[in-house]
Amino acid sequence: MGSFTELPSDVIVAVIGDPITHSKSPIMHNSWLKKAGIEGKYTAIHVRPEELRTFAKVVRDSNMRGFNATLPHKEALIELCDELDDDAAAIGAVNTVSNIDGMLIGSNTDAFGFIQNIKNQHPDFDFTSGPVLVIGAGGAAKAVLYGLLQEGVSEIFLTNRTREKAEASAKLDKHIHVVDWDARDEYVDKAGLIVNTTSLGMVGKPVLELNLGGITPQTLVSDIVYAPLETALLREAKEKGAQTATGVGMLIEQGRKSFHHWFGVWPEPDQKLEDQLLEFSS
């Protein structure tokens, strides 16, 4: 992890966050940089909210191609960027910034990552085939909702422990209907796709309690949590004969698109890298 006040000159891309120590992005992007024969490094940099504006200035004046942002910077970067692409503007969050001759262009590759990961794991899944149950209404949920709507999903049931947050997200589109956190089990059998966007089920966090009694072999259950790779939710869904989509591919796919923004190259899928990312998560 580096400090942005003394950035080595070989750092050309980075991920910033507060905290940042557990980011898997450096392993991933450094592997892709090496494979593409691009000189320079990707590093994790601890940037506190009050330092974000100064960091943006350092990047503008540097040779850096750009950076990724994670919690808590994604929303604040909306204001700090000089331009936003359509995805970042619609989602209201930036996870990828490109530095084009001192101009900072904000993008969001999380929605792409979420959708592409499902397409990779279930190429025949039809997003328009039925309603989707989305659990959680935090930052990750915004990108998931946007991605689903872009794919033509006709109805989304959105549930969150804090109902007001779900209601704020539901205002974005008439296809999103808020359902009570305590009533979430009732929507399991109505949904063709169930997505956990909360941190529940992650190592060290409580499991997501959801009664999967109503799922069918056609139901697809997806979790954005990838540590563990198979969460209790996915394990139970599988045991009940449903389809599942694990979360690490979302991390990889959002990263591939960020890399493409910076270098114009799509990194190739790489099983060894995926295994390595999981090893570092456990």
Ligand code: ATR
């Ligand atoms: P992220 O940007 O990763 O989505 P976040 O914005 O902090 O992170 O959102 C975390 C999500 O997990 C929220 O939907 C949160 O619910 P609240 O809005 O009610 O906080 C949900 N979450 C976290 N811990 C939870 C718990 N113990 N029970 C239910 N939901 C939880």
